[in-house]
Amino acid sequence: MRKMFLRLVLFCLCLWRLDGVFGDEERFLFKHEGKTVFLGTSLTDIKDDDEIQWIFGHKIPLTAPFNKQTDRITVYDDVLDGFFIKKLQPAHHGSLIIPDIRTEHAGVYQLLINQRVKISFYLFVHVFGDAGKPVSVMEGDSVTLNTSLTEMEDGDVIQWWFWTEKNLMAKINVTADRFTVYDDVLDGRFRDRLKLDNQTGSLTITNITMKHKGDYNLCIIGSKVLLKTITVSVSSRLPVPGIIRGSLNITRLCHTCSDEVKVSVKEGDSVALKTDLTEIQTDDLILWTFGTDKSLIAKLNRKSSKISIYDDVLDGRFRDRLNLDHQTGSLTITNITTEHDGLYEGTIEGKKEIRCRFSVSVSGI
Known part of the structure; x- marks a missing residue:
């Protein structure tokens, strides 16, 4: 997944060449929304006559020129409609810190020393749909994947990809007025299902099916650089199987990779969250997570025949309570308490990806 992500980034960048402005060094930063970015100068010593400045997007100044003698950095955080307000924090030796980044902060940051570009930082901000949650849709419905743009600008190139860099679904070249x-x-699988918005570049998928679930990658190259991943989950219209004695029977359902099944259990009992696999395949990797933060609690690597239980996470609430079936990958929680109430997700990564979601509700005795 990481290699695919990097290949996508490099492919997008190869479309955007601005000769003479990249400088001596290029660095690529991949951050999730809400994280802090550190733009370091790598300077161990500033000469008295060195003049240092930060710019954004090859032309917009973020700081005034400064040097060792003035020993003071002035930031211009009111540029670009003020989305840098209270975001620019000067650091040691002319470095710059940007906390709590958002998609509008994605782009190219350049360090100028004596008016010459020394380092170019490419900041990609990675998000999952709106508010960091997957986009959920029912079979047969339509879903719109938004670019978050109110209007495309001249010079923008927008690309939509599905899963890997080989599956380009749609492309917009604003300058050439070309929508493909x-x-x-x-x-x-997408035939006669794709529609592009000619104002925002957003992509609509109509009459969606299970084949369309997964990650959709958006790459915008222009006045700013934006990489955005939107995860789409597709829910089956089939009835959900019932719960059997504190465990879950999800025959035919797990392969939808999207449905969240509710499980009710009393304190002190055990619950088995079943993958519905009869046998794990040679190259399968199974991951179990808990909560909206997806804290990893168990892992099974069939290739290395290794089972890992992370029962010390979250203040040790799972300690001595987790069992992972080495044949099916199902997870059992014993002596359950209200602390274990929440969302569990099992992901099987192999020749195809399967994802099972369980909402466990624990009631008092």
Whole structure:
């Protein structure tokens, strides 16, 4: 996944060449929304006559020129409609800190020394849908994947990808006024289903099916750089199987990778969250997480025959309570308490990805 992500980034960057402005060094930063970015100068010593300045997008100044003699950095945080207000924090030797980043902070940051570009930082901000949550849709409905742009600008190139860098679905070149959809990729599963918004570049998928679940990657190259991943989950319209004696039977359901099944259990009992696999395949990797923060609680690597239980996470609430079936990958929680109430997600990564979600509700005795 990481290699695919980097290949996508490099492919997008190769479309955008600005000769003579990249400087001596290029660095790529990949951050999730809400994280802090440190733009370091790598300077161990500033000469008395060195003049240092930060700019954004190759032309917008974020700081005034400063040097060792003045020993003072002035920031211009009111540029670009003020989305840098209270975001720019000067650091040691001319470095810059940007806390709590958002998608509007994605782009190119450049360090100028004596008016010459020394380092170019490419900041990509990674998000998952709105408010960091997957986009959920029912089979047969439509879903719109938003670019978060109110209007595209001249010079913008917008690309939509599905899963990997080989599956380009749609492309917009604003300067050439060219809108292209590639709906024959992946055996034509998107044929006659893709629509591009000619103002914002957003992508709509109509009459969605289970084949369309997964990660959609948005790459915008222009006045700013934006990489955004939107995870789409598709819910089956089939009835949900019932709960059997504190464990879950999800025959035919787990392979939808999207449905969240509710499980009720009393304190002190055990609950088995079943993958519905009869046998794990040779290359399968199974991960179990808990909570909206997806804290990893168990892992099974069939290739290395290794089972790992992380029962000390979250203040040790799972200590001595987790059992992972080495044949099916199902997870059992014993002597359950109200602290274990919440969302559990099992992901099987192999020849195909399967994701099972369980909402466990624990009631008092």
